[in-house]
Amino acid sequence: MRWSRYFLYTSKEDPAEAEAPSHRLLLRAGFVKQVSAGVYEILPAGWRVIRKIESVIRKEMDRSGAQELLLTVLNPAELWKETGRWDSYGDELFRLKDRNSREYCLGPTHEEEITDLVRRFIRSYRQLPLILYQIQVKFRDEKRPRFGLIRGREFLMKDAYSFDTDEMSAMMSYETMKFAYDRIFKKLRLNVVMAEASVGNIGGSMSHEFIAPTEYGEARFGYCENCSYAANAEIIPLPKPAQESEEERPLEKVKTPGTKTIEALSDFLKVPPRKILKALLYRVKDEWLMVLIRGDREVDENKLEAVLGTDEFRLATDEEVRELLGTEKGFIGIFNLPDRIRTLWDNSVHGVKNMVVALNEPDWHYVNANPGRDFHYGEFADLAQVADGDPCPKCGSPLKVRTGLEVGHIFLLGTRYSEPMKAYYTDPEGKERPIVMGCYGIGVSRVMAAIVEQNHDDKGIKWPTPVAPFELEVLCLNMSDKDMASVAEKIYMEAEEKGIETIYDDREESAGFKFADADLVGFPYRIVVGKKVKEGKVEIQKRATGESWDVPVGEAVNRVKELIEEDKR
RNA sequence: CGGGGCGUAGCUCAGGUGGCAGAGCGUCGGCUUUGGGAGCCGAAGGUCGGGGGUUCAAGUCCCCCCGCCCCGACCA
Numbered sequence: 001m002r003w004s005r006y007f008l009y010t011s012k013e014d015p016a017e018a019e020a021p022s023h024r025l026l027l028r029a030g031f032v033k034q035v036s037a038g039v040y041e042i043l044p045a046g047w048r049v050i051r052k053i054e055s056v057i058r059k060e061m062d063r064s065g066a067q068e069l070l071l072t073v074l075n076p077a078e079l080w081k082e083t084g085r086w087d088s089y090g091d092e093l094f095r096l097k098d099r100n101s102r103e104y105c106l107g108p109t110h111e112e113e114i115t116d117l118v119r120r121f122i123r124s125y126r127q128l129p130l131i132l133y134q135i136q137v138k139f140r141d142e143k144r145p146r147f148g149l150i151r152g153r154e155f156l157m158k159d160a161y162s163f164d165t166d167e168m169s170a171m172m173s174y175e176t177m178k179f180a181y182d183r184i185f186k187k188l189r190l191n192v193v194m195a196e197a198s199v200g201n202i203g204g205s206m207s208h209e210f211i212a213p214t215e216y217g218e219a220r221f222g223y224c225e226n227c228s229y230a231a232n233a234e235i236i237p238l239p240k241p242a243q244e245s246e247e248e249r250p251l252e253k254v255k256t257p258g259t260k261t262i263e264a265l266s267d268f269l270k271v272p273p274r275k276i277l278k279a280l281l282y283r284v285k286d287e288w289l290m291v292l293i294r295g296d297r298e299v300d301e302n303k304l305e306a307v308l309g310t311d312e313f314r315l316a317t318d319e320e321v322r323e324l325l326g327t328e329k330g331f332i333g334i335f336n337l338p339d340r341i342r343t344l345w346d347n348s349v350h351g352v353k354n355m356v357v358a359l360n361e362p363d364w365h366y367v368n369a370n371p372g373r374d375f376h377y378g379e380f381a382d383l384a385q386v387a388d389g390d391p392c393p394k395c396g397s398p399l400k401v402r403t404g405l406e407v408g409h410i411f412l413l414g415t416r417y418s419e420p421m422k423a424y425y426t427d428p429e430g431k432e433r434p435i436v437m438g439c440y441g442i443g444v445s446r447v448m449a450a451i452v453e454q455n456h457d458d459k460g461i462k463w464p465t466p467v468a469p470f471e472l473e474v475l476c477l478n479m480s481d482k483d484m485a486s487v488a489e490k491i492y493m494e495a496e497e498k499g500i501e502t503i504y505d506d507r508e509e510s511a512g513f514k515f516a517d518a519d520l521v522g523f524p525y526r527i528v529v530g531k532k533v534k535e536g537k538v539e540i541q542k543r544a545t546g547e548s549w550d551v552p553v554g555e556a557v558n559r560v561k562e563l564i565e566e567d568k569r
Numbered sequence: 570c571g572g573g574g575c576g577u578a579g580c581u582c583a584g585g586u587g588g589c590a591g592a593g594c595g596u597c598g599g600c601u602u603u604g605g606g607a608g609c610c611g612a613a614g615g616u617c618g619g620g621g622g623u624u625c626a627a628g629u630c631c632c633c634c635c636g637c638c639c640c641g642a643c644c645a
Contacts (some may be wrong), residue, residue: 011579011580011581011594012580012581012595012606013581013582016580016582017575017637036636036637140645142643143642143643144570144642144644146638146639197645209645218644301643315642406645439645479603480603484603510604510605510607511604511605511607512607513603513605513606513607514605516605517606520606528604530603531603531604532604
C-alpha cells in the first residue's frame with residue numbers, strides 16, 4: 001500500500017476530548033473516528049487491526065470445536081420478555097419499534113436469541129455438547145461511555161455459548177473455553193490475569209474475568225504472587241482482624257471543631273485514620289442503614305449490595321442526616337440512634353482499641369472509645385474495599401491490587417436461560433431435561449484499546465507484530481531524490497512479493513514529518529531509505545525497542561522477514 | 570442519574586468592562602528545502618452548538634435546549 005493513496009490521516013496535536021492513551025493515540029494516529037459518545041467508526045488501518053484480532057480469535061475458537069454463526073442485531077422483544085430481561089435490563093437496552101409498532105431491541109448480548117435458536121434444533125442428548133459463537137456488533141446504552149473504545153455504546157464482541165447435558169459436562173466446556181482464551185490473549189500479545197469474578201446480573205454459578213492490567217482501567221483486581229490466586233476486588237473477602245492488645249485508656253469527650261473529614265479529624269487529634277470509626281448513613285429502599293467502618297477503609301458498594309440483596313440504596317443526603325440524627329456529615333456516630341436505624345459493622349472495625357467515635361453532635365468526638373466498655377458491636381459483615389497489602393484469602397500473603405481492563409468474561413450459566421425458555425433435551429432414559437449453558441465473551445474493539453494501553457510510549461503506538469495494521473513501513477526520506485525513490489520503490493515491491501504486509505511512505509513530506517508519523521502510527525518495522533543508499537545501505541528500525549541496523553539494500557527485506565517471523569512465533 | 574469542565578475555521582486554541590471574526594497547524598497555488606513534525610510569498614476556509622430574550626449593537630449579558638469530556642454512581 002502506498003501511503004500517498006491510503007486513507008490514513010494523522011494529526012499533529014492531541015485531540016481535545018481524549019485522555020486515556022489508547023483513546024488519544026487511536027484518534028490521533030487515524031485508526032478511529034468518533035461519531036458520538038461511545039460510538040466510533042473504525043477506519044482502514046484500525047479495521048486491519050480488528051481483522052487480525054478476529055482471526056486469532058476465530059482460529060482458536062474453531063480449534064476448540066466451537067462453530068461460528070451470525071445472529072441478528074435486531075432482537076424481537078418477546079424473547080427478552082420470556083427471561084424477564086426486557087424489564088430487568090433497564091435503560092441500557094436500546095429499544096425500538098417497527099412500522100407496525102412491534103417492539104425490538106438492539107442486541108446487547110445474545111443469550112435469549114441463541115437459546116431460542118438452539119431449542120428449535122436440539123432435541124436429544126446425542127446432539128450435545130455444542131459450542132456456538134459469533135463476532136458481531138453489540139449495543140448498550142451505557143450511562144457513561146468512557147475512554148474511547150474502552151467503554152462504547154456500540155462495540156465489537158465475540159460471544160460464545162455452550163450447551164451441555166449436565167453440570168459436569170458444562171464444566172468441561174467451560175474449561176475448554178478457558179484454555180482457548182489463554183491461547184488467544186497470548187497470541188494477541190496481551191498481558192492478562194484470569195481473575196475469579198462475580199456472576200452479576202447475567203446469573204449462573206461460576207465466572208472468571210480476563211483482565212489486562214492497565215493504568216486506565218475500570219476493573220480493580222487483586223492477585224497473590226505467592227499462591228497465584230487472583231480475583232476481582234469486589235469478591236475478595238476480608239476477614240475480621242485479630243483483637244488489638246493495646247491497653248484501654250479512659251474515655252474522653254473532645255471538642256473537634258469543623259473536622260468534617262477523616263483526614264481533618266486525624267490531623268486535628270493526631271490519631272491515625274485506622275483508629276477512627278467512620279459512620280455512613282444509607283437509604284435502603286424505605287429504610288435506614290448505618291455502616292460502620294474503619295477510617296482508613298472505603299465501603300465497596302458491590303459487597304454491600306451482595307449483603308443487602310438489593311441495589312436499591314444510596315448515601316443519605318445532608319438534609320436527611322440533619323433530620324434523622326440532628327447532626328452533620330462528619331459527626332455521625334453510633335450513640336443515641338433511633339431504633340429504626342439498622343447497623344452493619346464492617347469486619348475491619350473488629351478488635352480496634354481506643355477509637356475515635358462521633359456522637360451525633362456537631363464539633364464533638366469521643367476519644368479512646370472501646371468495644372464492650374463504651375459501645376457494643378452489632379451485626380458484622382464484609383463490606384470494605386480491598387486495598388494493596390490485604391491478606392490473600394488462600395494463603396494469607398499480602399495481595400497486590402491493581403486496575404485493568406476486562407477484555408474477556410466467562411460464565412457457567414447453568415439453566416438460567418434454558419429453564420424459562422424451555423430449552424430441553426431428552427436424556428437416554430427418555431426424560432426431558434433443561435440444557436446446561438455457559439457463555440463466553442471477548443470485547444474485540446476493547447482488545448484493540450487494551451493492546452495500545454499496554455504498548456505505547458510518548459511518541460505513539462508500538463503495535464505487536466501479530467496485530468499490526470502493516471508489518472513493515474518503507475520510508476523514503478526524500479521523494480525528489482531519484483536514486484532514493486527508486487531504491488525505496490524496489491524494496492517496497494520486493495517486500496510485497498515476499499508476502500510482507502507493507503506500507504510505503506511515498507508522500508512528498510520532510511524527513512522529520514515522516515519519522516514522527518511512523519512513530520505515531522507504530523508499524524513494528526521500518527526500512528529507512530536515506531542518504532546511505534549512496535553506499536548501498538538502508539536502515540532497519542524496530543519500533544518496539546528502538547533498535548536499528550544498517551544493512552545492504554539487497555538484504556534488507558529478507559532480514560525484516562526473519563524478524564517478523566520470529567515475532568509471530 | 571449527581572458533581573465539574575467545555576462547545577469559535579478541518580485540528581489545537583485566543584478573543585477583559587457588548588462595538589468590523591483571530592492565531593498556529595492543516596488545505597490549495599508558487600518558490601525553496603529533505604536523517605526527526607523546514608522556510609518564504611499568496612489564497613481559500615466561519616449559521617461563533619441551536620433557539621429565544623435584553624440592546625442602536627451580542628461570540629461576549631440573560632433564559633431554555635442540545636452535544637462532548639472528566640469524577641462518582643452504574644455496568645456481562
